[in-house]
């Protein structure tokens with residue numbers, strides 16, 4: 001086994017670290033306080049090839065693979081989780097339905113601008129009454145005038161409302177099934193229900209962006225409700241096949257989980273680094289606080305868990321790059337890394353004492369940013385369901 005990253009990936013990591021030190025870290029606190037979405041910084045990331053890292057070269061991307069993406073995310077996410085969260089959504093869930101199921105024409109039209117960083121995508125699955133239970137969504141797409149008429153509301157959609165936004169890829173019900181039952185919120189048991197994936201460009205009549213949601217963390221990331229009222233789109237805005245929409249959406253969640261796991265890993269390692277720094281600088285009772293065993297043991301536990309999370313995240317990325325099944329590995333990486341991120345953020349605040357609780361401290365921002373990692377891209381309860389399912393009905397522990 002080779003635990004060393006390839007030379008070109010290490011060079012990429014150094015480039016991202018320099019960029020983060022120069023262009024992100026000095027401004028992150030201000031972006032957070034003012035809830036400013038730094039689209040100019042995303043454009044600079046585009047100039048470095050970071051916005052199209054997972055996009056094939058023929059669409060203007062770098063096709064660098066998941067291991068390289070995780071290595072880059074470790075550096076960007078350590079500087080600012082808000083900015084990194086927008087990059088995460090752009091790189092994976094917002095663009096992979098098009099990449100995997102879109103036609104050549106659709107991909108050129110809506111994915112290539114993302115790789116060039118002139119625009120960014122967004123993806124919309126959850127609704128006010130259905131989140132984990134994707135089958136319970138109520139947004140409808142019905143055939144009309146040679147296209148589709150969409151009605152419904154999407155909730156918690158990231159990066160749809162910025163001045164770089166291109167449109168949103170969404171999931172809608174296209175047929176309620178023979179019995180007309182709608183599955184509701186209670187587990188989606190409606191037989192024969194059909195789903196489609198659609199791209200709705202910005203500016204389409206009937207597509208309205210709701211208010212921007214104010215959040216516990218990720219303040220510099222745009223998240224909002226989207227409302228579709230008799231919103232007509234042409235037939236060529238259907239992505240993939242009518243009837244396969246839900247399956248398509250589920251499939252692109254796996255790479256998204258690797259990305260969120262990498263985001264969590266970056267938060268955990270940043271929290272550890274801040275804790276180590278404070279432990280060696282702060283003195284009480286005439287000694288550095290890191291010399292107290294209670295503090296040293298916290299640092300030791302954090303460091304051990306960060307390394308364990310790193311191993312899981314890179315293994316999932318390596319499986320994906322090797323073309324092997326990785327659904328279970330991605331769920332494990334997301335589950336574990338997000339819980340480690342929360343434990344590390346909490347313990348780092350504790351080590352910072354009162355200074356960790358004031359808004360000016362960097363660790364307080366990371367603490368607030370940590371919670372969403374256990375919720376987004378499928379909650380951790382859902383990750384446990386996915387892992388359990390692969391153990392009891394799937395390919396087994398190594399699948």
Ligand SMILES: Cc1cc2nc3c(=O)[nH]c(=O)nc-3n(C[C@H](O)[C@H](O)[C@H](O)COP(=O)(O)OP(=O)(O)OC[C@H]3O[C@@H](n4cnc5c(N)ncnc54)[C@H](O)[C@@H]3O)c2cc1C
Pocket residue numbers: 089123124125126130131132133155156157158159215218223372375376377378379380381382385
């Ligand atoms: C800031 C933010 C940004 C987001 N960005 C996007 C985005 O860009 N695109 C997008 O599509 N989505 C996005 N989401 C949505 C996110 O993925 C959902 O919030 C998440 O999947 C959970 O859905 P929910 O909030 O409706 O919770 P619910 O599904 O209502 O769950 C509530 C609780 O019940 C538990 N639960 C539900 N079902 C089960 C079950 N079967 N077994 C065990 N426990 C269960 C959950 O784990 C959770 O603890 C975002 C969310 C947030 C908060």
